[in-house]
Ligand code: ADP
């Protein structure tokens with residue numbers, strides 16, 4: 001067991017429906033601490049760079065456009081095994097397949113507009129946190 005940090009993004013479908021607080025409650029009630037947070041509007045080139053690992057996927061162009069369709073809230077979550085803990089709080093990529101009580105099941109609109117992003121490994125978490133935050137922005 002180890003204390004980790006992971007990158008979370010509250011996506012445009014969720015900010016549009018004013019769900020930032022409801023989603024943050026899921027993290028906090030499960031023991032994850034929000035140690036950095038900011039609301040930003042991604043440019044297309046920022047979204048393309050962030051999702052570069054998916055650039056060969058059929059959904060890449062649509063995904064990048066969707067991620068620029070409104071504000072997002074980017075945040076660093078910290079806690080015991082934060083990467084896998086957050087993935088379990090989020091639920092499966094497709095809300096239709098997500099377990100009851102997960103963010104994506106309760107709030108997701110579609111496989112694309114699935115309300116939240118979360119890093120999938122500790123290595124990617126470090127890269128993704130550095131993409132959005134400087135050390136000085138993260139207050140533990
Ligand atoms: P996750 O976000 O669960 O890690 P992926 O990394 O596979 O899932 O995909 C990144 C994001 O791309 C998803 O969260 C979702 O917004 C979008 N996405 C994934 N698969 C599809 C798909 N088949 N059609 C449309 N959008 C998708």
Ligand code: MG
Nearest residue numbers: 117118119120
């Ligand atoms: Mg992913």
